[in-house]
Structure formats: C-alpha cells, structure tokens
Amino acid sequence: MASSDLAPDSTGSDYPSPVDYSGYTNSPGYVDSLSTYARDCTWEKCQLRMAYFYYRPSKGVNTAFAVLFGISALLFLVQGIASRKRWLGFTIAMVAGCALEVVGYAGRIRAWTDLYTDVVCLTIAPAFLAAGIYLCLSRIVTIFGRENSRISARAYPIIFMSCDFLSLVLQAAGGALAINETKDSTGPQLGTDLMVAGLAFQVFTMLTFIILALDFAIRTLGRIRQLGSANALDPRHAALRKSWAFKGFLTVLSLATLLIFTRCVFRVAELSHGWHGPLIQKQHYFIGLESAIVCVAVLLLNLFHPSICFGESGNPASRPRESRARTWYGRKVKGVSEQSSAEELKDHV
Incomplete structure (x- = not known):
C-alpha cells in the first residue's frame, strides 16, 4: 500500500x-x-x-480485485451457459458470489474518500462460493459410488446449503444492524456480534464439510483396498476417474475449499476484536487473507470448471433403478443398476 x-x-x-x-x-x-x-x-x-478502517483502502489494489472478480463472474456465466444448464446451481452460486465481491470492492474503492462506506458484501460473498463447492461434492460422491459415503449424495447440498443460508442471514443481519447502530451513535457492538456468530457458524459448517469429505475419501480408499477398484467404485465412471482433468478438478476443489475456509477463520479472528482490533487496522492482512486467497480460489475454479472436467458425465438422463445392498462397513444403501445413465448427476445441482 x-x-x-x-x-x-x-x-x-x-x-x-x-x-x-x-x-x-x-x-x-x-x-x-x-x-x-x-x-x-x-x-x-x-x-x-x-472510520471503519484505520487506513485508507488502496484504490489500485481494490480496483484490481474488483476487475478480477468481475472477469471471473463473466467466465462462470459463459461456462454455465455453455454447459447447457448441467451446472445451473453451481453457476448461480459462483456468479452471485463473484458479483457480491465486485460490489464489495467497489465499496472499498469508494471508502478511499468516504469514511463510512459499507463493505458488508465482502463479508457474505464467500457463503455463495461455499455453496458452489457443496454442490460439487454431491457429484463427486456419485462418480465414485454412493455406497462409499456416510450420507447420500443428495444430502450434502441440502444439509450444508441450509447451514450456509443460516450463516448468511446472521452475517447480513449483523452487517445491517452494525450500520444502523453506527448511524444512531449507539456503537455497532450487537451487529458485530451477529456478524461474528454468522462467520463462526460458517467456519463450523465448512469444517464439518471437510471432515465428511475426508471421511468419504478414506472410506473409498478402504473399499478399494478390500474389494479392488472394479468392485469398489461405480464402473460407469471409470474413464472419467482416470482423466487428468477430473483429477485436476479434485485437487483444485480441495484447495479452493481450504482457501475459503482459511478466509472465514481470518474474518472471525478479525471481527472478534471489534472494528478497531489489531487485524482490522492493517490493510495487508485483509489483502493477503481475504482478497488474494478468495480470488485464487475462484480463478482456479474457472480454469478447472466442472463442466469441462466432468465432460459428458454431467448430462441429464434416466433415473437409476435402485436395489438394496450392504456396504463393507455394514450400512444398507441404495444400489444403482449398471444400465442406468450418468445423467442422474443432474439431480444434485
């Protein structure tokens, strides 16, 4: 700066x-x-x-991030249209998140001259980006085999997006209340506490998601060691699982999840000390632990967009016929007939 x-x-x-x-x-x-x-x-x-900050937000830095997130939003929109609605839910979540980032950085640009510019959009934007990630794990579970997961593929977006919505409401309500409290000269403490509660709940939600994703990976590897790949994994997606594009997507999705999780932890630590705490007073903390890592996450997901990495496995088709089976760890699950098409993946976005 x-x-x-x-x-x-x-x-x-x-x-x-x-x-x-x-x-x-x-x-x-x-x-x-x-x-x-x-x-x-x-x-x-x-x-x-x-002011809200103890520094003047840099025009150049915030303009650069506003442009990058704007480009990312346009890319997600174009990629979503090109995928012919196969990734509609993912597209909506990512475009909304990037658009809020643009609005937030526009607010920081304005804050260079206006001490009281609101930047609450930057607080809530990653909740939408996290929702896109939750939708992707649902597809991944279907690709490897539903019997490897503790919960059904459908349950991932339902559970975690519901929690995401609750954290979003808390953050938005807290931000609005903090602004009104500042205008009323009562101090933004209650609003700040609500924002911290929303961010903390988002951290808890993402941590639970990460634990379940790791559990799914461990269970999948366990079945492969016990039964072999041919019997442990869904045979319809064998070619997809071997592709470098899909392997790259798994790596990028894992990295993006950790980056957004790190950002959420930082914001909890930042706001837990109030608007004049030690972290919020320094712009380089915000740039490094908010702006840069979230921007890297969305640009990587542009580069390894699921519509590209999944190929035709995202096409809609007939529903699978279900049967009852027992997994290697004893839980009864629904099986999928080999004749069913990969188009069932559409159900999870």
Missing part, C-alpha cells in the same frame, strides 16, 4: 492531525454518520480512528 494512501500528518504518523470540531454539533469522541459533522467529514478533515 502506498504511503500516500494513508494520508499521514505532518509528524509522519499514519493518523491525520486532529481537526477543529468547534463548528460541528458532535463531540470528537463518537461520530453520528447522519450528523452535520459526518456529512462534512472527509479523510482530509477527520482522524482515521473515526
């Missing part, structure tokens, strides 16, 4: 020199953003401690 972005005072401090408040109705202790003082307050007049 350029030193000019910080607007230092004549002493070389990162904080502007105190201003004369005698012409304003509010005391310098706390600022009502709807008051005469707040309407006239600019970075040139006011102290950095009066």
